[in-house]
Amino acid sequence: MQYEKRVLHVAASCGRQCPKEEKVKAIAKKEGWLTNVPSFTDVLQAWVSPLKTAIEENVDIMKSVVEQKWRGIALKDFGEAKGKGVIATMPFSKGDVICDYHGKLLSEPEGKKRMEALEEGAMCYLFFFKGRFGTKLCLDAQTFPCECHPAKDTFGRRMNHSSKAFNVKPVVFRLNLPDGAKDSVLFLATRDIAVNDELCWDYGVRRASFKGEGMDLEWLDD
Ligand SMILES: C[S@@+](CC[C@H](N)C(=O)[O-])C[C@H]1O[C@@H](n2cnc3c(N)ncnc32)[C@H](O)[C@@H]1O
Ligand SMILES: [Zn+2]
Structure with a gap:
């Protein structure tokens, strides 16, 4: 549940811009997440392009x-x-x-x-x-x-x-x-x-x- 929410949160934070690996890592770091850290591939999958x-x-x-x-x-x-x-x-x-x-x-x-x-x-x-x-x-x-x-x-x-x-x-x-x-x-x-x-x-x-x-x-x- 928490993982899914975090994946969605990171994907939504990328807005209309296709997620980049560095950006995904930066968001997780800023949030201070140590466990259930969304993987780049999962965020990419969850990100909804226009x-x-x-x-x-x-x-x-x-x-x-x-x-x-x-x-x-x-x-x-x-x-x-x-x-x-x-x-x-x-x-x-x-x-x-x-x-x-x-x-x-x-x-x-x-x-x-x-x-x-x-x-x-x-x-x-x-x-x-x-x-x-x-x-x-x-x-x-x-x-x-x-x-x-x-x-x-x-x-x-x-x-x-x-x-x-x-x-x-x-x-x-x-x-x-x-x-x-x-x-x-x-x-x-x-x-x-x-x-x-x-x-x-x-x-x-x-x-x-x-x-x-x-x-x-x-x-x-x-
Ligand atoms: C998902 S089914 C595709 C539909 C199938 N041809 C049918 O009659 O129902 C996958 C099977 O189709 C056959 N197949 C798929 N692509 C093929 C190809 N390029 N040449 C020969 N057989 C193929 C293989 O037997 C494979 O296991
Ligand atoms: Zn059916």
Whole structure:
């Protein structure tokens, strides 16, 4: 509780200026904090840029998240090697919000338990990330369909990986959803996207990431 409050306090003290490490340290020193000293990365995560605020307050985005209805994208079956994926059905510009990673919000240990229970070789639909206050969380899209949209496939979970030609990236937001503020992940375009382009993000892992166990997953390095 105290840590969260301190992170928020430091982030708010930075105003519209993106926090700098020296500034974060200076504020903590001035406050005389010796324990629960906010880390720079947590303050950076908690700091809300004017751009982030615009997205978090956008009613159309909120509606899309709640209803799981996203414009301009469709599922496509790429065949056995890759499975399903997501393509653009309208052009997007760099910075546009494409869709969210929809799933049930779990704690990191709950997510890890879920991952350990997966059968070998099964596709993984768990997204691990750090929330606004530095809390380690997991979005579970493995449990499918989700309780809230039992008749829907959702897009975020179907996006494939590309380390070299990704065109979207996941960004953490805190959305004021009808059931309260919630750490959420939205995919933003990293460049202009044309109709029929596949939407891919960099999963952040490579073949060598799994102590030799992922060496057969050639697609991870593409
Ligand atoms: C989050 S799912 C993505 C959607 C998945 N293709 C599907 O059909 O549901 C992740 C899985 O998709 C497959 N995948 C993702 N990116 C790939 C790529 N570039 N090439 C081949 N398979 C890929 C892998 O099997 C991976 O475990
Ligand atoms: Zn749902």
